[in-house]
Amino acid sequence: MAMKIKGLLIVPIVFSLLYGCQKENTKTTAPVLVTKWNIVSDYTANHLAQINTYTGVAGDYFDFRTDGKCYTKEGSHYDTLLYSITSDTTVHIQPFGFSNAAFYSGKANPLTVHSATLTSTGPYVPGEVDYRQVKLAR
Helix, strand or coil: CHHHHHHHHHHHHHHHHHHHCCCCCCCCCCCCCCCEEEEEEEEEECCCCCEEEEECCCCCEEEECCCCEEEEEECCEEEEEEEEECCCCEEEEECCCHHHEEECCCCCCCCCCCEEEEEEECCCCCCCCCEEEEEEEC
16 A cells, blocks of 8 residues: 555656656747848949949838838938748849849848848849849848
8 A cells, every 4th residue: 555655646746847847938039021120231243343332321221011112221312112022032122133033041141130131143134233232130
């Protein structure tokens, strides 16, 4: 009889140890493109070796809104772009670059909660931009 009582006491202790040591389910926020970003740099180049690099200053931004509009400010230039996220790595921005498709997440430049890189590359008509890369930060 003493063995049965000891066995009954051991069962709750074992269960409390097993369930008491579980990891807490901490939810992390997945990085998203839809937010207001500061511009770090905006780099463009073409096949004629014409290169332009803009370094962002305080107050510059790309502001992706949920309504499919992206408001931008680079220096004294303001613009409103239309965008749609077409996959986990691609956003279609008008106007942005070749076919208006920009890659924003990948192994080389992953999207994080603190940084994003928009990259567009492709063949353009002569004299037009072949490559554009905008680096953003929060």
